[in-house]
Amino acid sequence: MTLTEVLLVSRDRYNVFQQAIEEANPAIVQVSDRFHLTKNLWELLDKVLLKALPTKIRRTPLNDDGAIQTEPTERQLPMSANEKKSVENGQKKWALALRIKELRNQGLSYLKLADVFHLDRRTVKKYCEMNGPMDQKHRYRTSPVDPFVDHIKHCVHLGKTVKRMVKELRDMGYKGTYSAVRIRVQDLRRDAKYGVRKKETTFSRKHIRYLFWLPFEELESEEKEILDDALSQYPDTQELYGFVQLFRDMIHFRDLETFYFLLNSKENYQSKSIRLFIGKLQEDPQSIHNALVYTYNNGLLEGHVNRLKLIKRLTYGRASFTLLRQRVLFGA
Structure with a gap:
């Protein structure tokens, strides 16, 4: 079947779509969706x-003159029973990850490893990608106790009981609960006993990912x-x-010169992941070229797909196909 009335198609980068469009009509202009x-x-x-960064990264301590500190400036507090247990669990997971890595290097598949260790395949893959013990520190969450901290500190100073x-x-x-106050x-009594330490300055891998993405000039x-x-x-x-930074700016400014520079610079990169990424670009360069030239995108289609998924999930297990069809067509 030849679709002569279709002139242009905006699509994601799934190669089956590319092949189907070419078979329908090779003259159709294909545009890669910039969102994808x-x-x-x-x-x-x-x-x-x-793979490259741990979950938490310690900030390099500097002296007032900007030189790197070599001596610790904090007094380490003894760990509580829960903290010790958390560290032990982290070490056990790391030991398990090392064992899984060893078997993976011997040629065992993720499915086989999942069967051997009674784990989900995705968990096995995550362990294979670990590069150190897992950070067992929990992120701080707001607590009903927070607005009353000053009063609690005063009560601790006076020696009052938790009750x-x-x-x-x-x-x-x-x-809130009694245990939250306890x-x-x-924590406050331990700080008072051993001396309040400055909190260790760390930043998360998630935060670094955010900084890697934003333009440098927009950062504080x-x-x-x-x-x-x-x-x-x-x-x-x-x-x-x-x-x-280069690829993001290329999409933002529709820079064809940068696109073809990246397309021909595959061998200049040491990272295997980046080379594979550029290799995928080289498989379909024309549609990406068109994405930087035309303004078309998949926004309207993706919006409808999102609406259909929402309706389907809202009625899952509670509606027949007839009602589902009516709800879909009602908002069309």
Whole structure:
């Protein structure tokens, strides 16, 4: 079947779509959707940083004159029982990951490893990509105790019991649990006993990914310092950072010159992931060229797909096909 009335198609980068359109009519202009190009770049960034960076990265300590500190300036507090247990769990997971890596190097597939260790295939893959023990520190979450911290500190200073503190907090409008107050009091008493330490300055891999993505000129001064610190600690990511910035600007400014420069620079990159990414671009360069020339995109289609998925999920298990069809057509 030849579709002579269709002049242009905007699509994602799935090669089956490309082949089907070419078979229908080779004269149809194919345009790669820029959102999917950007999404592919984000997935590359996420994949490489997952392997290259730990979950938490320590900020390089500097003296007042800007030199790197060699002596610790903090007093380490003894770990609680829960913290010790968390560290032990992290070490056990790392030992398991090393064992899985060893078997993976011997040629076992992810499915076979999942069967051997009674794990999900995705968990096995995650363990194979680990480059160190997992960070067992939990992210801080807001707590109902937070607005009453000053009063709790005052009560700790006066030596009041937790039971009495909770009673006073209830009178002040506190609606949280007893254990939340108890845990906060334990932390405050430990700090008072051993001396309050400055919190270790760290930044997360997720935050670094965010900084890698944004244009450098849009970053705040502190964010620029964090980015420079991460790039200096992990120099292997410098190549990735340069590529992400270049490719993102290429899409934003519709820069054909940069596109063909990247297309011909595959062998200049050391990263296997970046070379594979450029290799995929080389398989379908014309549609990406058209994406930088034309303004067409998949926005309207993706919006309808999102609406259909939402309706389907809202009625899952509660509606027949007839009702589903009516709801879909009602908003069309």
